Amino acid sequence: MSNLRLLLLSNSTMAGEQWLGWPEPHIVDFLDTAVTSVFFIPFAGVRLSWDDYARQARERFGEMGYGLVSAHEATDPLAALESAGAVVIGGGNTYHLLNELYARGLLLAIRKRVLEGLPYVGWSAGSNVACPTIMTTNDMPVVEPPSFKALGLLPVQINPHFTDAQPPGLAGETRTDRLMEFIEVNPQVTVVGLPEGDLLHLEGYDLQLAGSHPARIFKKGKEPWDVQPGDPLEFLLS
Amino acid sequence: MSNLRLLLLSNSTMAGEQWLGWPEPHIVDFLDTAVTSVFFIPFAGVRLSWDDYARQARERFGEMGYGLVSAHEATDPLAALESAGAVVIGGGNTYHLLNELYARGLLLAIRKRVLEGLPYVGWSAGSNVACPTIMTTNDMPVVEPPSFKALGLLPVQINPHFTDAQPPGLAGETRTDRLMEFIEVNPQVTVVGLPEGDLLHLEGYDLQLAGSHPARIFKKGKEPWDVQPGDPLEFLLS
Numbered sequence: 001m002s003n004l005r006l007l008l009l010s011n012s013t014m015a016g017e018q019w020l021g022w023p024e025p026h027i028v029d030f031l032d033t034a035v036t037s038v039f040f041i042p043f044a045g046v047r048l049s050w051d052d053y054a055r056q057a058r059e060r061f062g063e064m065g066y067g068l069v070s071a072h073e074a075t076d077p078l079a080a081l082e083s084a085g086a087v088v089i090g091g092g093n094t095y096h097l098l099n100e101l102y103a104r105g106l107l108l109a110i111r112k113r114v115l116e117g118l119p120y121v122g123w124s125a126g127s128n129v130a131c132p133t134i135m136t137t138n139d140m141p142v143v144e145p146p147s148f149k150a151l152g153l154l155p156v157q158i159n160p161h162f163t164d165a166q167p168p169g170l171a172g173e174t175r176t177d178r179l180m181e182f183i184e185v186n187p188q189v190t191v192v193g194l195p196e197g198d199l200l201h202l203e204g205y206d207l208q209l210a211g212s213h214p215a216r217i218f219k220k221g222k223e224p225w226d227v228q229p230g231d232p233l234e235f236l237l238s
Numbered sequence: 239m240s241n242l243r244l245l246l247l248s249n250s251t252m253a254g255e256q257w258l259g260w261p262e263p264h265i266v267d268f269l270d271t272a273v274t275s276v277f278f279i280p281f282a283g284v285r286l287s288w289d290d291y292a293r294q295a296r297e298r299f300g301e302m303g304y305g306l307v308s309a310h311e312a313t314d315p316l317a318a319l320e321s322a323g324a325v326v327i328g329g330g331n332t333y334h335l336l337n338e339l340y341a342r343g344l345l346l347a348i349r350k351r352v353l354e355g356l357p358y359v360g361w362s363a364g365s366n367v368a369c370p371t372i373m374t375t376n377d378m379p380v381v382e383p384p385s386f387k388a389l390g391l392l393p394v395q396i397n398p399h400f401t402d403a404q405p406p407g408l409a410g411e412t413r414t415d416r417l418m419e420f421i422e423v424n425p426q427v428t429v430v431g432l433p434e435g436d437l438l439h440l441e442g443y444d445l446q447l448a449g450s451h452p453a454r455i456f457k458k459g460k461e462p463w464d465v466q467p468g469d470p471l472e473f474l475l476s
Contacts, residue, residue: 011410046419093419135379140416142373142423144386161410172249172399178378181284181331185380 004114005030006153006202008130009123010160010194010211012091020060020123022197026210027121028064030201035085035119037067039074041110043100044092044125046142053090061088071106078109087114091124091160094137098129099145111151120153124160127194131157136182136191138175154202155190156236157182162193162216179218187220190236198229207233242352243268244391244440246368247361248398248432248449250329258298258361260435264448265359266302268439273323273357275305277312279348281338282330282363284380291328299326309344316347325352329362329398332375336367337383349389358391362398365432369395374420374429376413392440393428394474395420400431400454417456425458428474436467445471 007030009023020027031038038061042053054070061068068088074080081087087110089097101107114120122130128137129150136157164174173181179191192200198211209215214226217236227233245268247261258265269276276299280291292308299306306326312318319325325348327335339345352358360368366375367388374395402412411419417429430438436449447453452464455474465471 047415047422096419096423133382135382137379138410140374140376140420141379141386142416142420144371144373148379148382172376177285178380181334182378182380184285185334 002204003117004153004202004204005117005119006114006130006200007119007121008127008154008158008194008200008202009121010127010158010162010198011196012123014197019056023123023199024060024064026199026201030121031064031066031086031119033065035066037069037084038086038088038121039081039084040068040070041087041089041097041101041106041126042070042072044090044094044097046093046096048092053092057088057090071104077104077106081106081109081113084118086119086121089120089122089126089129091122091126093142094125094128094134094139095141095143095145097125098134098148098150099143101129102146107151111153114151114153127158127160127200130154132189133157135186136179154200154207154237157189157191158200159191159193162195176216176218176224179224183218183220191218192216192236193218193224205234205237207237209233240442241355242391242440242442243355243357244352244368244438245357245359246365246392246396246432246438246440247359248365248396248400248436249434250361252435257294261361261437262298262302264437264439268359269302269304269324269357271303273304275307275322276324276326276359277319277322278306278308279325279327279335279339279344279364280308280310282328282332282335284331284334286330291330295326295328309342315342315344319344319347319351322356324357324359327358327360327364327367329360329364331380332363332366332372332377333379333381333383335363336372336386336388337381339367340384345389349391352389352391365396365398365438368392370427371395373424374417392438392445392475395427395429396438397429397431400433414454414456414462418462421456421458429456430454430474431456431462443472443475445475447471 042050193216280288431454
């Protein structure tokens, strides 16, 4: 029996659109009217101050009908987490986010609450930290967390902002090259390359891909392959 | 007094050219005829096997007039390092490279030899590990090294393959965004964004930029600015 509830978004915003534009209907559907207030984690913000990040998030979640308490301004963050209706982890720098979750004793506390059934919404870095490790992040390691181990809420790794497009004229590795390296070194772990505009939605043992693009699956010993929204994804949970 | 000798290349190869094409004259100039054989570090290779990587490197360095012993095939790597005329660290995955340098006890051994005057040639990941840490790598953390601390042969961080070009249609961070985050979190550390086709050449206290493009300097509290080959760079060493 599992009452895990995860909404893991590749990204917050499509180029040129409103912040949290495309995810809004998914978030409202997921949190529904049962949730009145969310616990927001702004720690992936580096140049965006946590005050500004929380203000932005409070405004948008307010428009969706939810109150918001930010972890950085709560006098007792663990109590705020305990009484929240959902946890929302924003994107930014994954290393910075994970480092703060460790430093503040929030990693295990969030994990415990989500395993008890607290709904979890994350985007980008906030989706990465739901995975066993942050080893499929695209970010620069601007700070060194105590470990790459993350929340481990699902058994696969997400690569957010998945694309195989290269900046013109550059000879470096494609994203596919990087993820093929990951499964070479970590042959027991499957990766979901989640393009912008896509999300993974987990309800207990039911995992769904939603969005406008196929996602790409990387598994050691196989050629990477695409799955479409609606395709059966149980194999990712076993 | 310092007899440090470093040749730190952004990249091995320009798109469409021969492997180690553009760096060849720089390497031959740097190693000259005083060096007969180099100690090669293939550990950044992940999907490229170390045997294949060493074979490739042996062929190209042979064409330049140098013998090559690869660290992974030496029966006594530390003795091979001791007797080599230079150390050459190839590119690939920076985390994988650093992890192996730690695991094999080579990190401190290489540092000691290079501080004694052993010429050092690196490209991409091989230039990143010459820095204080690997925190300005572009790579994916496919393996977790014991620490981000690296060889610390120069006081600044290099960002290899520096570019501000974005894959079309993607809303994510530019390289500049990422490096601005780095100096935000590490305000005491300067970064050199080294575009492909460029290198840093250190002889004792003389640091030169060479190549066909300006490099971009990131320093906390200043707007990033460009330096040209030939510009004075002493400020990077103080």
